[in-house]
Amino acid sequence: MVAVLERPQEEAHATTEVATNTMKVDAKELKRALGRLARVVPNRANELARLHVALTPSDGALVLAASDGESDLELTVAAEAKAGPTRLVPAALFQQVAGAIAADTVSLTVVGDVMKVAAGGFKTEIYLMEEGEELPRDFTGEHLLTAPAGEIASVLKPVIYAVSNEQYRAIFRGAQLEVYPDRLRAVATDGFRLAIMDRDLPEGARVTIPQPEDEDTEDTEDADAPAAPRESLAFVVPKRSLIELLRNLPEDGDPVELRFRRGRLVVASERMRFSTSLLEGVYPDYERPIPNEYVATAEVRVEPLREALRRTLVLADAANARVDLTFEEGRVRLASAGDYGRGEEVVELVAYRGEPITVVLNGHYLDEALQPLEGAARLDISGPQSPILIEGPFDPGYRAVVVPMRV
The missing domain is CATH 3.10.150.10 (DNA Polymerase III, subunit A, domain 2)
Structure with missing residues (x-):
């Protein structure tokens, strides 16, 4: 017993x-x-x-x-x-x-x-899996930036809508983040629209621009010469990774650290670490499509225009979301047509300079380009078939370009 x-x-x-x-x-x-x-x-x-x-x-x-x-x-x-x-x-x-x-x-x-x-x-x-089994993870990289989480989000969030969803768009399937000693820039484009967000870094932010890594060079007189130091760093983050990063960033005031090595980005805070592979390469000259001269400029309140766009789009052709915008002194007329009828609405402008002009746009593209703005927006029109530049008069850091439809 x-x-x-x-x-x-x-x-x-x-x-x-x-x-x-x-x-x-x-x-x-x-x-x-x-x-x-x-x-x-x-x-x-x-x-x-x-x-x-x-x-x-x-x-x-x-x-x-x-x-x-x-x-x-x-x-x-x-x-x-x-x-x-x-x-x-x-x-x-x-x-x-x-x-x-x-x-x-x-x-x-x-x-x-x-x-x-x-x-x-x-x-x-x-x-459980047997003890000793591991989940591969990679959070290694050199310090790039330390700043409040809200500063990182405020640069990335306004441009993500313009990232391409098409596989064939290659590098444009991600947003480009550019780190400078005193500021950040995020850029996204899908070939039909472009979004740029610039933001000065707050006092106390730390930036370490990594120097170029050693690469194989041809046997020339300059082969042994040191590489020129970087003054900035640009890399492209896949759209899916951007979405998850924004979802997991901590509260605005909490600091986050960005770490970088070729092909990988790490974002770390006190209770979160996120790392992602980067797309290979960087954007081509994305500022080239931005017009330098304009034939008309319209200032409009953002919310009334967006609300009118949504109502007009109800009857627009679902295949292309076409909306005709006719700008003239004091107002802009929105018109759409589809298989089941027509839609039309007039929105008052805050100000207008130029001759009357009609521009045909994808209404969804214009609506998304206006979304990051609050209060008022300025639309610089360079012609019926030329890109439109959209800016916030009270927030010059944001710029968007929408390419008109060819009709």
């Missing part, structure tokens, strides 16, 4: 030792983190590990990570936990289980290759 009684006591003691590293985390924070990570987890993968979320307990926190091979995302949430090894949890199942929890707090306990999940009266077990 003594031997029978002693064995359960030893097993209970062993279980207690494992359970001392139980992780307790706020359910809402866990759900939010898993929801963001799920956008990085691929639907299919040659490497089984990429279908999992990496879970790493540390003292007072829980680090969760996902990767699809192009982008890596790591989020840290507060937790009652002690440092322990990283384990890989099936991403889709983990998110479903967490999403069904109604309690405020979730307990996660790893025993062997099983993670026990408990919340209120709910209990379940999730099978």
Whole structure:
């Protein structure tokens, strides 16, 4: 009887030792983190590990990570936990289980290759990949920029609409970020429209422009000459990565660090790390399509024009969203026509200089170009078939160009 009684006591003691590293985390924070990570987890993968979320307990926190091979995302949430090894949890199942929890707090306990999940009266077990399996992640790079997160977002967010969705557009499937010692610029274009956002860096921001890496050179007299130092750095971030980066940037005042190495960008804050592969190359001379001379200039209130555009587009041809805009003294007339009727509306202008002129545009393109502006917009018109320059008179950092339709 003594031997029978002693064995359960030893097993209970062993279980207690494992359970001392139980992780307790706020359910809402866990759900939010898993929801963001799920956008990085691929639907299919040659490497089984990429279908999992990496879970790493540390003292007072829980680090969760996902990767699809192009982008890596790591989020840290507060937790009652002690440092322990990283384990890989099936991403889709983990998110479903967490999403069904109604309690405020979730307990996660790893025993062997099983993670026990408990919340209120709910209990379940999730099978893990074997201990020692790793999820490849890459957050290495040289310091490029340290600035408030809001400054980074304010440069990237206004231009993302102009990034091309077409695979054949190659480099234009991403937005170009340009880092200067005292300012940032973001540029996006899909060949039909162009968006540029310039923003001065705030006091206290730190910039380190990396010097050119050594490259193979031909055997010439200048082969041993040092490369000219960079005064700025430009690189192109894929659109999907931009969307995820903007989704995960911390609150406006929190600082973030950008790290760079050839072909990769890393953005890190206190509780978030995101890295992505970059598109190869940079934009060609994107400022060339911007006109230098204009035949007319219209100043208009943004919201009334956007609201009129949306109403007019209801009856526009769905294939091309054509809207005819006739500018004249004091007003602009919007007109559209489609298979089911015509639409027309007149919007008053704040000011107009020039002769009457009609320009045919894709209404959606114009609406999106106006979206980053507040209050008023200035439209510089260079001709019926020439690009229109759109600027904010109270925010000169933003410029957009829309190319008219050929009719």
